[in-house]
Amino acid sequence: MESLTHFNEQGRARMVDITDKDVTSRTAIAVTTITMRPDTLQTIKAGKIGKGDVLAVAQVAGIMAAKQTSAWIPMCHPIALSGVNIAFDDNGQDELYIEATVKTTGKTGVEMEALTAVSAAGLTVYDMCKALQKDMTIGPTRLMEKTGGKSGDYRSGS
Template sequence: MSTTEKIFTHINPQTNYPAMVDVSDKQVTKRIARAQSIVVLGDEIMRHLQGNEIQTKKGPVFQTAIIAGTMAAKKTADLIPLCHPLALENCKIEISINEQQEVFIECTATITSKTGVEMEALTGASVAALTIYDMCKAFSHRIVIKETKLIEKKGGNSDYHE
């Protein structure tokens, strides 16, 4: 294997079995990750939008999605087997409607640690999107969770920005 070839970090090279990444020798740095999900609700559901919220019998959709996404980000290691359990210092979820009348969810996770928070940000955005689906499915099942992706990460060995 050449020095420029990438390896899977969650595989033990001696056994070829899954393994948690050893971060014991890494430096503690401030780490930030931003992820987004986009949900297409369609005209039938968007007609229920009043101001910046959709009210359902289950409650306010976007407010509930923010709480669910935050809770999920804090529980990422319980959901993804080889993730390190992290004590998030901040998790912020913002929900808005973009120019195409899609629900735009952005989750920013922050920590000072030896490992990054990309999975926490992605989990927060994903679960917020799933919560919106769950709360709106009584109106229509034609909801599409169109895109979930990492937008940016800072700290650690390398930064990323889309």
Template sequence: MSDSSKLTHLNAAGQPAMVDVGGKTATRRVARARSIVVVGSEILKLVQDGDLPTRKGPVFQTAILAGIMGAKRTSELIPLCHPLGLDDCQVRIEVQQPDAVIIECTASVTGKTGVEMEALTGASVAALTIYDMCKALSHNIIIQETRLLEKTGGKQDFHHAD
């Protein structure tokens, strides 16, 4: 196995370890992730002409805030992630006919480590928030896919080809 294909969160003894980024140069790093939530056509009809209001607030607005909050707290949720002071985090939600919602989270930082975990966490938390806020209408909601779409600024850029 080459050095580039080894797991990074293990030390020489095979034990869990935080990656030492002390010798790296700080660069601008950006990552974008997507979650797809299949809510069903009935729920989608309720949000089609605007956001669905609930006691917690409008579903999409609340999910956007939750996604940003989740991205900011990634290091508290995922073991060995470095705590990052994000430069920016944007969550965008759009309806996809006939029955789904697409969430994209873009996170950026100028630092020594990437922000793909923050983007993935932001998209995931926004998706979970939509599930939570709509589950009274249906438990057949499916968080179908969460994936990294692109990352730039580190050792290697990545772009998912749709």
């Protein structure tokens, strides 16, 4: 197992120095699931939530969150994103699936940006639908894939 890189020689937190890393094309895909009652999912899909188009607002929230990840996660580098896409799917019953694909060309990866994007999108769905159902659950949230960088490519086994 690799050593943790976010600690300095005194064992205190630090932002990793990426000065000498190569600039490469990097992509990350993260997913989350929101479990809800079937009637809640149908109301979202029908566009009948009183606060507006839930998926459109969640999509914008996910994009905005990806762009602001370094403001949320203390050791993340602020990076210029070249693309963020948020996609939705569902099982036709009680689960809404959210997927974020984030891209950059730079010295550090975009895994945290993709994870932040799906988290913010999921929280936005919850916020917009909580009047209808308060016991929705969000998760699991996980990294599915990442490409580029020194550590190479990663694909989830599931």
